[in-house]
Amino acid sequence: MNEEVFFPDDKFIISKTDKKGNVTYGNELFVSISGYGTQEIMGKPHSILRHSDMPKIIFKKLWEELQAGREIFAYVKNKTKDGNYYWVIAFVTPSYDHKGNLLEYFSVRRKPEKSVIKNIIEPLYKELLSLENKGGVSASSTYLNSLLQTKGMTYEQFIFSL
């Protein structure tokens, strides 16, 4: 319980969801690291992996970008079935048919740099979470926006700078 679990640097954790965020596909690593069985996790909301240390604002941003037809990178801490966790840097994108109709969402995740998680993401998410506990997602959103403004970066530029 509450132990970090790791996966190899050269492996990707891949999943797809329907338009509502229900899991429709997961590669072998996605299923094995989650601790769930394939049948157990297919069709479930992706939030089955949500870790309580994750600030809401990150997922709000993720869905805003996806619904606007854009792709997004995000650092995510996921919870396994038995209560352990793993960090990923996730690339999430909408996918469309040839007529431009939204088909599904797709995510490819790789292992993040340990130092980035420890020195930047963990302290940032801790702050965002504590602001959310006091003032809701508008408080964490204000904080994140002013942090980006101070840095003179967009969210995407900030993530790429890490």
Ligand SMILES: Cc1cc2nc3c(=O)[nH]c(=O)nc-3n(C[C@H](O)[C@H](O)[C@H](O)COP(=O)(O)O)c2cc1C
């Ligand atoms: C393709 C795709 C992949 C996702 N991957 C994850 C993930 O690995 N972990 C996670 O907690 N949420 C993931 N999400 C976001 C969840 O759908 C959900 O928004 C999030 O877990 C927060 O839960 P909530 O929206 O019920 O608050 C993903 C969403 C999409 C569309």
